Amino acid sequence: MKMLINTPETVVADALRGMAAAHPDLVVDVERRLVVRRDAPGPGRVGLVSGGGSGHEPLHGGFVGYGMLSAACPGEVFTSPVPQQMVEAAAAVDGGRGVLFVVKNYTGDVLNFEMAAELAEEDGIRVERVLVDDDVAVVDSLYTAGRRGTGATLFVEKIAGAAAEEGAPLERVAALARKVNESSRSFGVALTACTTPAKGSPTFELPEGEMELGIGIHGEPGRERRPVVPAREIAELAVEAVLAELPPGPVLALVNGMGATPLLELYGFNAEVRRVLEARGVPVARSLVGNYVTSLDMAGCSLTLCRVDEELLGLWDAPVQTAALRWGR
Amino acid sequence: MKMLINTPETVVADALRGMAAAHPDLVVDVERRLVVRRDAPGPGRVGLVSGGGSGHEPLHGGFVGYGMLSAACPGEVFTSPVPQQMVEAAAAVDGGRGVLFVVKNYTGDVLNFEMAAELAEEDGIRVERVLVDDDVAVVDSLYTAGRRGTGATLFVEKIAGAAAEEGAPLERVAALARKVNESSRSFGVALTACTTPAKGSPTFELPEGEMELGIGIHGEPGRERRPVVPAREIAELAVEAVLAELPPGPVLALVNGMGATPLLELYGFNAEVRRVLEARGVPVARSLVGNYVTSLDMAGCSLTLCRVDEELLGLWDAPVQTAALRWGR
Numbered sequence: 001m002k003m004l005i006n007t008p009e010t011v012v013a014d015a016l017r018g019m020a021a022a023h024p025d026l027v028v029d030v031e032r033r034l035v036v037r038r039d040a041p042g043p044g045r046v047g048l049v050s051g052g053g054s055g056h057e058p059l060h061g062g063f064v065g066y067g068m069l070s071a072a073c074p075g076e077v078f079t080s081p082v083p084q085q086m087v088e089a090a091a092a093v094d095g096g097r098g099v100l101f102v103v104k105n106y107t108g109d110v111l112n113f114e115m116a117a118e119l120a121e122e123d124g125i126r127v128e129r130v131l132v133d134d135d136v137a138v139v140d141s142l143y144t145a146g147r148r149g150t151g152a153t154l155f156v157e158k159i160a161g162a163a164a165e166e167g168a169p170l171e172r173v174a175a176l177a178r179k180v181n182e183s184s185r186s187f188g189v190a191l192t193a194c195t196t197p198a199k200g201s202p203t204f205e206l207p208e209g210e211m212e213l214g215i216g217i218h219g220e221p222g223r224e225r226r227p228v229v230p231a232r233e234i235a236e237l238a239v240e241a242v243l244a245e246l247p248p249g250p251v252l253a254l255v256n257g258m259g260a261t262p263l264l265e266l267y268g269f270n271a272e273v274r275r276v277l278e279a280r281g282v283p284v285a286r287s288l289v290g291n292y293v294t295s296l297d298m299a300g301c302s303l304t305l306c307r308v309d310e311e312l313l314g315l316w317d318a319p320v321q322t323a324a325l326r327w328g329r
Numbered sequence: 330m331k332m333l334i335n336t337p338e339t340v341v342a343d344a345l346r347g348m349a350a351a352h353p354d355l356v357v358d359v360e361r362r363l364v365v366r367r368d369a370p371g372p373g374r375v376g377l378v379s380g381g382g383s384g385h386e387p388l389h390g391g392f393v394g395y396g397m398l399s400a401a402c403p404g405e406v407f408t409s410p411v412p413q414q415m416v417e418a419a420a421a422v423d424g425g426r427g428v429l430f431v432v433k434n435y436t437g438d439v440l441n442f443e444m445a446a447e448l449a450e451e452d453g454i455r456v457e458r459v460l461v462d463d464d465v466a467v468v469d470s471l472y473t474a475g476r477r478g479t480g481a482t483l484f485v486e487k488i489a490g491a492a493a494e495e496g497a498p499l500e501r502v503a504a505l506a507r508k509v510n511e512s513s514r515s516f517g518v519a520l521t522a523c524t525t526p527a528k529g530s531p532t533f534e535l536p537e538g539e540m541e542l543g544i545g546i547h548g549e550p551g552r553e554r555r556p557v558v559p560a561r562e563i564a565e566l567a568v569e570a571v572l573a574e575l576p577p578g579p580v581l582a583l584v585n586g587m588g589a590t591p592l593l594e595l596y597g598f599n600a601e602v603r604r605v606l607e608a609r610g611v612p613v614a615r616s617l618v619g620n621y622v623t624s625l626d627m628a629g630c631s632l633t634l635c636r637v638d639e640e641l642l643g644l645w646d647a648p649v650q651t652a653a654l655r656w657g658r
Contacts, residue, residue, distance in 0.1 A: 002521065006601075018595070326655045
């Protein structure tokens with residue numbers, strides 16, 4: 001598999017150097033593997049830290065900035081960052097009001113963020129953690145006990161980040177993050193596998209003409225494999241799976257590309273998602289279409305719906321200024 | 330080749346429906362194939378219209394909005410829109426101060442925008458045209474007499490759009506657009522071919538282990554085919570090719586993904602581009618990394634540099650609010 005890289009060993013460091021060059025408003029520490037808001041720690045602002053394996057860009061580094069994350073810790077590709085990164089991130093962003101760790105539910109991330117929370121608290125930093133586990137496809141998976149954390153991470157980071165920016169205390173920011181996670185569900189579909197730089201070949205076999213329903217963002221197996229059907233039928237399957245686990249009411253809708261699917265196709269898929277939601281009487285309050293929580297060069301997409309009330313919607317609409325998500329400021 | 334579509338015949342209409350659902354601030358006319366700013370025509374504002382074949386998203390529809398395009402005309406995939414679309418776009422955005430057509434240099438686009446300009450002028454609309462032809466790879470190509478229009482289109486649309494937003498007259502907006510085009514050069518590299526929905530198989534053969542230097546955004550042949558080399562060497566080739574045709578001085582740098590190359594790799598490539606530019610003493614005033622002028626599911630990237638003075642830089646930095654490019658407002 002051909003890649004635009006130097007060597008598999010330097011992929012993450014190279015990307016961080018390129019991020020530093022592109023975004024002077026971020027402090028990118030290539031050695032320590034940290035992406036931090038230049039104005040951190042904020043005066044009177046709760047710090048919001050996330051992280052995880054690389055290969056899901058723009059998640060998480062692309063979400064660092066005004067109104068969203070205070071810092072991100074990128075691990076090696078599809079590999080959890082280490083506790084030391086998380087502790088250093090917490091120290092960099094704590095302005096005295098504490099830090100919230102946003103943790104996607106993968107075993108390595110969960111353990112490392114837990115250890116980091118203990119270490120940071122020994123250093124006198126108050127830490128809360130919120131677990132993101134929105135993927136309805138499978139219970140327990142290759143790297144997970146319980147549901148996997150996928151697209152809802154964006155909703156959690158945006159809404160908790162808006163609350164932190166407004167000066168909400170740690171307990172409130174954490175409670176909102178948990179509420180967003182509990183109100184969000186996702187379902188992904190792969191048309192192709194992804195290829196990690198280290199392996200150099202696809203992580204699994206997905207023959208021409210077949211798709212994997214319920215795929216994870218590391219290529220973990222989903223619910224079943226079927227012949228590829230038209231986008232309208234895939235949208236029906238995805239909406240059905242997600243709505244089955246959400247209470248009725250208005251939603252934020254994220255149609256997320258896995259990396260290699262053209263935006264032209266993602267918009268077409270969004271049309272079908274909207275059609276199905278309208279037929280079910282589900283109002284879409286806001287809609288986001290694009291590559292946000294990716295899986296390297298995988299073709300396919302995921303749907304995440306977040307059930308919102310006026311409060312969550314207001315925080316979603318609040319200004320945000322990051323590399324990958326910007327509005328209203 | 331697997332795709333997330335309904336049928337090849339409905340791909341563009343489906344995408345426009347999905348765009349309408351995602352972006353209530355745009356008027357998306359699926360029947361007439363138009364994407365228009367909701368506040369068009371602007372009072373005292375020159376209209377800025379572009380368009381071209383679909384398959385390059387977010388170009389051009391994703392660049393419609395405050396501070397950039399007034400309207401976009403999407404054609405079928407890799408096929409010029411028809412003059413009727415362009416005339417209707419001009420009528421929709423002309424507030425009495427005239428309309429600028431931004432035309433990428435492909436034979437079909439050039440002819441159709443020329444005919445549309447004549448028709449619009451018969452309707453009493455003043456029209457200027459600017460041709461974008463920034464790709465240094467080849468002179469004359471599969472669909473082109475002269476150089477192809479690629480990444481510089483983004484710079485032209487952003488900077489001319491900022492001038493139009495500030496109330497500049499048509500001649501001034503057109504002159505700035507021409508200046509940006511003359512100050513911009515691009516070079517693209519493909520790691521894989523792209524697949525159009527209608528054909529369903531790759532548009533050309535690019536064997537494992539080889540890359541095409543100087544690729545066009547429709548998969549047109551470039552300068553030569555070579556074994557894939559590390560990103561740092563590709564960056565040297567691309568920077569070399571672009572700088573050979575630009576005067577010295579500070580630049581805007583666009584590292585643009587062709588569609589299927591992960592953002593992780595694009596950032597790594599950006600690091601190498603920056604390294605080479607620094608070694609040549611070329612200051613990078615601003616940097617943009619992402620998928621902006623794509624070629625469906627092609628893997629690869631292009632580099633566009635635009636030589637800027639204080640005036641162009643000020644217009645680049647001016648607020649923009651579109652689906653794909655947003656800042657400062």
